[in-house]
Amino acid sequence: MAEVVLGSVVESVTGHLVSLVSQEIRLACGVRAELVKLQTTVSIIGGVLREADKRRVEADDVKEWLKKLKELFYDADDLLDDFSTEVFRRRRVIGGGKRILNEVSTFFSSSNQFLYASKMARRVKEMRERIDAIWNDRSACFQLEGNSNLMGSLVENLTRPETIPFKSDPYVIGRDKDKEKVIEFLLNPDFEENVSVLPIVGVGGLGKTTLARLVFNDDKVKEYFEMRLIWVCVSTNFHVEDIVRKIVRECTPNKEGISNLDMNELQKTLGEWLHGNKFLLVLDDVWNDNRSKWLELREFLMSGAKGSKILVTTRYIRVAETMTRKFHKLSGLPEDESLSLLMQMAMKEEHEWKGQNLEKIAGEIVKKCAGVPLAIKTVGRLLVHSGCREKDWLDFKNNDLSSIDQEEAYFRKILS
Structure with missing residues (x-):
């Protein structure tokens, strides 16, 4: 569909997110968590938008819905471009050697950056919620004859990745x-x-x-x-x-x-x-x-x-x-196995978290994951960047986790 070219902006947004999430910076105030959630949203919806590029869509309501999504993706691209530019600018200002890594490791968590970090977390969250709202409108917009659904046909074989029998998973617990x-x-x-x-x-x-x-x-x-x-x-x-x-x-x-x-x-x-x-x-x-x-x-x-x-x-x-x-x-993992999986994903040794009185905090974190391994692994990957002090984990639980504790429910909702 020539009037709605979507693939390039999807790739640009995806590139910004991969770059920001993978950088070794400590993102305070839920910035990293919001970026991860937006990354999940983009990876799912992006497949539909890429397919829309390949198909001829005649219905006006479909065109209008795709146009709204396209405009939001352009807004997201601008937002993430600004954020990436700020990260790059501060790297250049800091300059030289090991000092770069030391300064970048506290980027967005030092006091003079707190307001900017809070603002960015809020803006990323608002952007994801706007995209989510438009996406959820699809069920009302695309009912065709009988019970068929246009978005169902667009999603077929796109958002569901092809599975293979021989893929190894080193993090299997409790099965x-x-x-x-x-x-x-x-x-x-x-x-x-x-x-x-x-x-x-x-x-x-x-x-x-x-x-x-x-x-x-x-x-x-x-x-x-x-x-x-x-x-x-x-x-x-x-x-x-x-x-x-x-x-x-x-x-x-x-x-x-x-x-x-x-x-x-x-x-x-x-x-x-x-x-x-x-x-x-x-x-x-x-x-x-x-x-x-x-x-x-x-x-x-x-x-x-x-x-x-x-x-x-x-x-x-x-x-x-x-x-x-x-x-x-299949049921969710019990709390002890959930805790074990969380620590494996977070690369925390037992003596680290037990010696620092972190077990209670970790228990509260895994309860929010409801025994779902995918949710536990997601949280564990975020904890890699947290230290092993009680203050670090409380900060994660009260700030970062508060913005992702619904991620698995959200993930299931958007794919259902």
Whole structure:
């Protein structure tokens, strides 16, 4: 759409945010926290705006909505450009050697910068809230015939990142029992049907995909299914033919020409690979709650040998219930495991935080994360830049944390 060119301003805003968040400066008064929240907002909405650049949108209400977002992104770009210029200016004024690092490390936290820091935190927060308000208007603006939603079509396969089965996560805590229960289901041959389904259900950020990866890469699982394991990221776009094509691509050594196969050829190729063989198929990040679509896909998968399994990850119980009545519900981490994860992400040794009477403060911080690993990791990354004195942690809890304690709820809301 020529009249609304959005990609360049999205890239500019993203660049400013990455630069500011990554710099080794101590941002007081919630500045860093607000920048991180704005970064989350931009990364999600930015995908939609980039896609809008590629599509021809005729509806006037859609054009008007995109125009408002574009104008806000230009305002955000100007704001962050001013902020980045101020950081650069002070680096040049300070000058020379180790003194630069020492001075920059206290930038925006020394008393003579307090007012500027407070003003910047407020302006960044106001900008994010303005963008959020326009974004939330999409549900009212884009209802088309029936229940279809234009933004749903724009978001498909954009804001949901493609997952892979072999990504390593060194910060996995408290999922051993969940892993054992899921593996127990997968290795159990005593089911009436040849192919059985187990959905893993939980809110965003709990680690459903991480748990599926742990199971998928377990040696007992690989041996039981004789290495016939397939991983497919489904996401919001539940097109049966696309999913079948992805499955065929994963289970076929010669991947050339698969994109040209019609549905009959795909069905034949998949049937030959599955027939009489025990397999494990992971369908990650499923959003479809239309039972007819699920049954259509399921029909292609039922020729496997007895003991075959399908493992699904989804946020919603209603999605799981389109497939089966039995599912594994993932819960938040208990407080002790949350605390352990927080300290790992913050790179704090036990003697540091226990010796400085920080355990109580840390406990209050992790309670705000509600046991959600994604939220805990986000807070932990921010704590890397805090010291190990009680004053530092209280300042973080009362200032920085107050502006991000809703980040995970916000993150889930904007993606829902």
